[in-house]
Amino acid sequence: MALEKPPHTLKQNIAALADQCVQCGLCLPVCPTYALDGNEAESPRGRIAIAAALARGDAEPTTALRTHLDHCLGCLNCQRVCPANVKYDELLVETRALIGPSPTRPRQLLSLLRQPTLLRMAASLGGAAGLARWKQRLAARLPADSTWRAALQSLPEPSPIEHVPSAPEPQAADAPHLALFPGCVASVEDAAAEAAALTLLRAAGYRVTRLPAFCCGAMDLHGGDMVTAERLAERVRESWLACGAPPMLSVTPGCLGTLRRALPDTAVMDPLTLLAERADRLSFRPLARRVALHLPCTQLNVARSESALISLLRKVPALDVATVPRPPHCCGAAGTHMLEFPERAARLREGVLGQIAILAPQQVLSSNIGCRLHLAAGMDEHGRHWPHQHPLTLLAQQLEITP
Structure with a gap:
């Protein structure tokens, strides 16, 4: 196509x-x-x-x-x-x-974000240099509308390793086969969610093959760069064909629309939808915690998986789930929007953070890595330190795995 x-x-x-x-x-x-x-x-x-x-x-x-x-x-x-x-x-x-693409498009930064190997290397070097500890001072030296300033502010803070238990691959010969697409930024910054998806899907009786990590082309498709978008779409098709698994999954709702465009005759979905269909096979340990559930626009309007997510979270005993109200309708992350228009993105983010504050959570959940990094940058700016993670990660951590 x-x-x-x-x-x-x-x-x-x-x-x-x-x-x-x-x-x-x-x-x-x-x-x-x-x-x-x-x-x-x-x-x-x-x-x-x-x-x-x-x-x-x-x-x-x-x-x-x-x-x-x-x-x-x-x-x-x-x-x-x-x-x-x-x-x-x-x-x-x-x-x-x-x-066509905007002349002001941050090509160098987008090139880095597209390549997981380079991004992982940059994250490793930044971690060794303690960049997260002095990123705000460095960012303050850059103009308010600087793309690199926004990227620095979105750099994740060091956090404890999110341990995710593993589940064995189903042995049944008729176990449905799925392909999991890791993406680019998500494969580095949301690796725990990917591991969580594998654990939960296997526990639910699915056989899952992880595809190679690369960019699906969403940034280029929405930026008007059709040459790069088509090249990456072809790579998606080749990777999927080599896998031989009919359905394609992504833990990042922001990738789903682009993946569906590349594979118009294939079921491309959020893992939450399949997990909710087999929720009776999953059992969770209690967790006495109040969480604010942020529903990204792509989860609501592309994945349409919000009801599946809420039903799964309700299976965790003692978990108090408070959904962040809409409006405000968007946090402002919107793929590369938070990098290209950081001041506008920050204004949109304020309303969402205000609603989260009213909910008084102990933790924030959001399924889109861009949204989570953008919201976390706003939390840092206002001295709010709510832990945040993908809902799949929390579910996998509470999963009861039977031998």
């Missing part, structure tokens, strides 16, 4: 997608950027109008128009409430492909 399309095809597709919008405005109340700015051009309806004008040649991709498109978080709250079923995700991807 080729992601690259000639400009005339892109323009026709964009115009057709935009024509589906009936301009009702039901998307405005759920749009985080419209709430932030109160500007029609920062709403889904406004961006659809911009996309249509660009596709029909009624406007040029000026810096101002590009900025309104680049500010979009891709949260898809609008798509979920749209009565006309506008495929906003497709329209946004194709419009960004039409105008």
Whole structure:
């Protein structure tokens, strides 16, 4: 499935997608950027109008128009409430492909994030140098809108090793076979969640093959770099075919949309959905703890796995789960948005952290690594030190494993 399309095809597709919008405005109340700015051009309806004008040649991709498109978080709250079923995700991807990557895109940083080996090496060097202890002082020397400043502030603090128990591979010949896609940043910064997924899935009776760790192409797909996005999509397809496992899983909801685009005829899902289907095979030890459950936009609007997650957490005796209210609708992480527009991302984050504070948790759970790192940076800034982890990690740590 080729992601690259000639400009005339892109323009026709964009115009057709935009024509589906009936301009009702039901998307405005759920749009985080419209709430932030109160500007029609920062709403889904406004961006659809911009996309249509660009596709029909009624406007040029000026810096101002590009900025309104680049500010979009891709949260898809609008798509979920749209009565006309506008495929906003497709329209946004194709419009960004039409105008191409932003000239201000942080290419060097994104190149580092795309490569788990380099990222792991950088994390190791930073840990040895104690970078996390003086990252704030270094960041303060950089401009407030600096991409590298945002990256430094998102650098995880040293934390105790998150021990995750292992479960044996099912021996049944008819055990369903699954492929687990590790991703790039998540394979390094959320390795415990990956190990937790393997443990829980095996305990539930699934046979799981871990695929090689590399970038799925989400950063490039949403940044308008279709050449790189298609190259990485082809690598996803080759890796999946070599594995021979029909369903594809990812512990990071932010990767699911891109993986589904690369494998349109394959079931690509959140492990939580499958675990909830076999919840009767899982038993958990009690945990007397109050947790704030942050539901990332991609978990709600792409994975659609929030009810599966909540049902699994409720199986942990004595666990007090308080879901972070919406609105606010998005924490502002949104893939690379927190790096490219750090000041806007920080403003969006404030509302979420305020809601978490009201819940008075002992711990924060969030399934998207970008959201968790972004929220943790805000916690550091305000002196809040809630431990945070992927919900799968907590579930695996409480799992009762029978020999």
